Amino acid sequence: MLEVALRHRFGRAGFALEAAFTAPSQGVTALFGPSGCGKSTILAAVAGLLRPQEGRIALDGAALLDTARGIFTPPERRRCGVVFQDARLFPHLSVAANLRYGLRRAPRDATGPGIEEVVALLGLGPLLGRQVPRLSGGEKQRVALGRALLSRPRLLLMDEPLAALDAARRQEVLPFLARLRDAAGLPILYVTHALEEVDALADALVLLEAGRVLAAGPVEALTARTDLPLARRRDAGVLLACQVAETGADGLSRLAFPGGALLTTLPPGPPGTRLRLRLRARDIAVALAEPRDISTRNVLPATIAAIQPAPAPQEVFLQLAIGPSLVLACVTRDSVARLGLRPGLALWALVKAVTFEHRVAAADPPDAPAAGA
Amino acid sequence: MTIGLAPEEWQAVRLSLEVAARSVLVNLLPAIAAAWVLARCRFPGRLLLDALVHLPLVVPPVVVGWALLLLFGVRGPIGAPLQEWFGLRLVFTTAGAALATAVMNFPLIVRAVRLGLEAVDPGLEAAARTLGAGPVDRFLTVTLPLMSPGILAGAVTAFAAGLGEFGAVITFASNIPGETQTLPLAIYAATQTPGGEATAARLALISFALAVCGLLLAELIARRMHRWLGRG
Numbered sequence: 001m002l003e004v005a006l007r008h009r010f011g012r013a014g015f016a017l018e019a020a021f022t023a024p025s026q027g028v029t030a031l032f033g034p035s036g037c038g039k040s041t042i043l044a045a046v047a048g049l050l051r052p053q054e055g056r057i058a059l060d061g062a063a064l065l066d067t068a069r070g071i072f073t074p075p076e077r078r079r080c081g082v083v084f085q086d087a088r089l090f091p092h093l094s095v096a097a098n099l100r101y102g103l104r105r106a107p108r109d110a111t112g113p114g115i116e117e118v119v120a121l122l123g124l125g126p127l128l129g130r131q132v133p134r135l136s137g138g139e140k141q142r143v144a145l146g147r148a149l150l151s152r153p154r155l156l157l158m159d160e161p162l163a164a165l166d167a168a169r170r171q172e173v174l175p176f177l178a179r180l181r182d183a184a185g186l187p188i189l190y191v192t193h194a195l196e197e198v199d200a201l202a203d204a205l206v207l208l209e210a211g212r213v214l215a216a217g218p219v220e221a222l223t224a225r226t227d228l229p230l231a232r233r234r235d236a237g238v239l240l241a242c243q244v245a246e247t248g249a250d251g252l253s254r255l256a257f258p259g260g261a262l263l264t265t266l267p268p269g270p271p272g273t274r275l276r277l278r279l280r281a282r283d284i285a286v287a288l289a290e291p292r293d294i295s296t297r298n299v300l301p302a303t304i305a306a307i308q309p310a311p312a313p314q315e316v317f318l319q320l321a322i323g324p325s326l327v328l329a330c331v332t333r334d335s336v337a338r339l340g341l342r343p344g345l346a347l348w349a350l351v352k353a354v355t356f357e358h359r360v361a362a363a364d365p366p367d368a369p370a371a372g373a
Numbered sequence: 374m375t376i377g378l379a380p381e382e383w384q385a386v387r388l389s390l391e392v393a394a395r396s397v398l399v400n401l402l403p404a405i406a407a408a409w410v411l412a413r414c415r416f417p418g419r420l421l422l423d424a425l426v427h428l429p430l431v432v433p434p435v436v437v438g439w440a441l442l443l444l445f446g447v448r449g450p451i452g453a454p455l456q457e458w459f460g461l462r463l464v465f466t467t468a469g470a471a472l473a474t475a476v477m478n479f480p481l482i483v484r485a486v487r488l489g490l491e492a493v494d495p496g497l498e499a500a501a502r503t504l505g506a507g508p509v510d511r512f513l514t515v516t517l518p519l520m521s522p523g524i525l526a527g528a529v530t531a532f533a534a535g536l537g538e539f540g541a542v543i544t545f546a547s548n549i550p551g552e553t554q555t556l557p558l559a560i561y562a563a564t565q566t567p568g569g570e571a572t573a574a575r576l577a578l579i580s581f582a583l584a585v586c587g588l589l590l591a592e593l594i595a596r597r598m599h600r601w602l603g604r605g
Contacts, residue, residue, distance in 0.1 A: 049499050075502040076511075088500040091602045092518045101514075105505030133603020151504045 001025050002155060002187055006045055006055035017041055017052075017211040023204060025060070028181050028188045030198045030219070033208035039191045042208075043159050046189060047082050048075035059155055079110070081148030085160045087140040089132045095143055096128045102151025110152035113183070118146045121183055122176050138169035142176055149184060156188040162197060174200055195230075199239060199278055223278075224326040226308040226317045231328075237280035238327045244273040252297070252353060259323015263297045263353045277356055281310075281317060284329035285350040288339055298351040302327075304343050307336065320349050378575060384551055385559035386579060388467065392542075392555050393535030395471035397528050400482050404527065407479075408486035430480045438473055438544025445472070445545070465546055470553045473541040478534055482527040489523015490516070522598035526591050533587025537580060556580050 005020035017038040023029035031039040044050035046057055048064065051072060057065040064073045081102070089098050099115060106112075119125055122142045127135065135143065141161055148156060161177070162170045174197070181188060181201060190201060198205060198219065205222050207214040207229065215228055223230060223239045230236060242255035242262070252263045255277065262277065269275070290299060302320040310317050310330055318329040318341065329349060335341070378386070407426055411419065429437055445452040445463045455461045463469035493516055501515045539557040546553035548562060560576045563569035 047503055049502070075499070076505050076507050078503075079505070080503060082500065082503040084496065084500065086496065088494075088496050090497060090501075090515060101501070101506075102504035105510070131603070147504070157503075 001060060002029075002046070002189065003056070003058045004042065004046060006042060006052045006057070008041065008045070008050075008052040008055070015211060019208065019211065019213045021206045021213050021216045023187055023189060023206075025187050026185065027203035028190050028201045029204040029206060030202035031189065031191045031206050031208060032193065032195075032198055032202075034193060036210075037208040038211040039193075039208050040159055043082075043157050043189060043191050046155070047080050047157050048073060048078050049082075076105075079107075079151070079153050080155045080157050081151050081153030083141070083144050083148050083156070083158045083161045085164050087137075087144040087164075089135075089140055089143055089147070091132045093132065094128075095124070095130050095132060095135070098132065098143055098147050099124070099128075099150055102147055106150075106152035112152040113149065115150065118150055121179055122146045136169070137165050138172045141165065141169075141173050145176065145180055149180065153186065156184065156186050158188060158190045160191050160193070162194070163192070177201055195233065195235065199276060224319065224328060226310070226319070226328065231281075231317065232311045234282075235278065235280055236328065236330070237278050237283070238325075240277045240279055240325060240327065242275055242277055244269060244271050244275070246271055257325055259321075259325040260300050262300075262351060264356045265354050266356050279327050279351065280355070281328040281330035283351065283355045284320075284327065286318065286320070286329055286331065286335075286339075286341070287348045287350060290348050291350065294350070295352075296350045297353040298349075300349045300351070302347060302349040304341060304345045304347065306343055307341065322349065378579075379572070381550055382559065382572060382576060385554055385556050385576065388470075388551070388553075389536045389555040389557075389583075392467060392470045392474055392538075392553075393532045395468070396474035396478055396535045396538075397482070397532050399471065399475045400479055400531065401524070401528065404479060404482040404486050405524065407483045408490050408523075411483070412487050412490045426483050427480045429477050434477060434538070434540025435544050437476055438541035441469075441473055441476065441541065441545040445469070463545075465549060465553065467546075467552055469546040470542045470555060473545040474535045474538040477538050477541050478531040481531045481534060485527025485530060486520065486523050489520040489526070492523065493519040519602065522595055522602070525594050525598065529587055529591035529594060533584050533591070536583050536587070556583075 002023040004022070007018050009016045015036070015038070019038065019042055031042060033039050041050060045052045045055070045065070052065070052067070054067050055065060056063060056068070063069070063071045064078050065071060090101065093101070099118070103115065113121070119128065122145055124143060124146055127139055127143060132140070145161070162173055165173065178201060190197070192198060202219050204217065205219045206216040207222065209229065215222055215225070220239050220241060222228060223237065225231065240257050242257045245254040245256040245261060247253045253266060255262045255264055255275070264277070300322050302322045304318055305321045305326060306319040308317045308319065314333050315330055316333055316336055318331060320327050320329055327349065411423055411426070442464065443449055445455070447453065447456055447462065447464060452463060455463065463472055497519065498511055498515055501511045506514060536555070537557050538555070539561070542553065542555060543558055548554050548558045554562065556576055556579065560573050560580070563573035563576065
């Protein structure tokens with residue numbers, strides 16, 4: 001487990017950071033927030049590249065930083081693999097030498113994947129003989145991932161690794177990030193301001209704003225809350241963990257989640273594949289009676305758990321319980337009045353099968369390594 | 374005027390090359406250290422050190438040569454112990470000519486090395502740190518290779534300039550054929566000799582050619598290195 005508690009002020013009246021959170025020993029913890037919220041500063045402090053005025057950072061109980069006890073482990077001895085936004089590959093070394101740089105400096109007793117495994121995992125084979133300045137942005141970032149992983153770190157830190165790439169390159173690198181997360185078995189701290197990357201990769205979320213932690217916890221739980229900035233987005237909605245049940249003869253795939261199943265037009269992969277769906281609140285309608293003669297394929301029995309205000313004054317969020325799962329639906333106040341909606345009321349939630357956007361699967365590596373740019 | 378050179382003229386060319394090369398070798402490590410301190414360290418006397426490093430650029434070369442004579446002369450505070458303990462005499466020797474040339478060219482090398490160092494992205498050094506590289510390791514495997522275009526450019530420029538150092542050399546090391554008479558000193562001697570115009574012209578032409586070659590080489594190396602590092 002990674003424990004972080006920091007206090008740092010830039011300049012006398014400058015930006016102040018005061019943040020504390022913990023990250024689990026497995027999986028991706030995303031530090032999410034707008035530009036300038038302090039998420040990259042936190043990452044730099046964990047890496048040791050920034051020395052905060054006050055704080056304590058501990059990994060599995062051992063302090064990397066403790067200003068109260070005068071402990072500061074320099075970055076070269078922290079064993080935190082860092083992937084920077086700008087890749088920072090060494091331009092005077094070949095791709096292979098870049099990959100070996102951290103490996104050669106890792107402690108002898110450190111365990112981790114070897115060069116061949118990492119090359120296969122990230123599809124780096126065709127790049128090994130290439131010169132760094134000749135790589136595309138996406139290729140550089142994949143090599144940087146490999147280099148960080150090969151330094152046999154105890155923790156991976158990623159500072160907006162996709163932010164400098166265009167949309168096509170992001171889609172090229174994202175599946176490799178998912179593979180690395182599943183293969184590395186390391187805690188990963190992932191800084192981003194892109195919700196898409198949170199949806200695709202994050203297990204836990206730390207929401208930051210103006211240098212403070214607004215909320216922290218499992219992604220699914222935080223997306224069901226309506227009091228966070230997440231709910232103010234147009235794409236607000238619950239992230240639902242699903243498993244592919246089957247693909248029917250009609251080409252629709254059935255995705256099971258605790259409490260029900262959804263028919264979707266997504267091509268989600270073989271049965272058993274775990275993936276996550278974002279159920280946008282504005283895409284969910286409710287009906288008091290089970291509707292018939294309707295094109296909507298998903299008609300799920302639900303109960304209103306709570307009614308909460310939405311950002312627009314004429315809208316509200318319905319928190320709907322479908323079995324143990326919570327989803328959000330956004331409806332008008334007028335509908336609440338017309339239908340007499342109130343907490344505890346049983347009704348039907350309607351979700352169109354075509355509304356879902358493809359999200360990267362939780363454990364669904366691409367069939368073949370991408371062939372580069 | 375004949376193209377072929379007399380033996381003593383060849384000697385001047387060879388001596389010039391030797392003095393310039395030795396001056397560059399002597400300068401490299403101190404220049405890298407000075408560039409590092411000036412580019413990376415913040416301390417109260419930094420401006421003063423900066424001025425001191427650049428002094429040979431603005432002080433008349435004769436004054437530099439005279440100062441060296443005072444310091445490194447056989448009775449000087451540095452020259453006397455050198456002679457006594459190591460049997461090393463610098464005045465009126467090739468080594469002395471190289472020292473005078475080195476002092477004159479020191480600012481040239483420091484400037485080029487410093488520019489090379491300032492072109493190194495500190496982010497790459499930070500990346501090396503996170504990959505487990507300590508200070509010396511980091512300097513040798515990341516900083517030094519990345520600043521090498523500046524080092525090479527400085528070395529070649531200083532070598533080309535060193536071929537022509539006159540004032541400091543003639544003051545400190547005198548004008549001794551075969552020992553300290555480099556190209557410019559030989560040209561000067563020829564112009565002082567009746568009928569020496571042809572010799573002066575031949576040696577001047579060689580000086581000119583060597584200087585042009587040096588500058589072209591520096592430019593070529595710089596381009597190569599920048600392409601290697603993907604900067605150009």
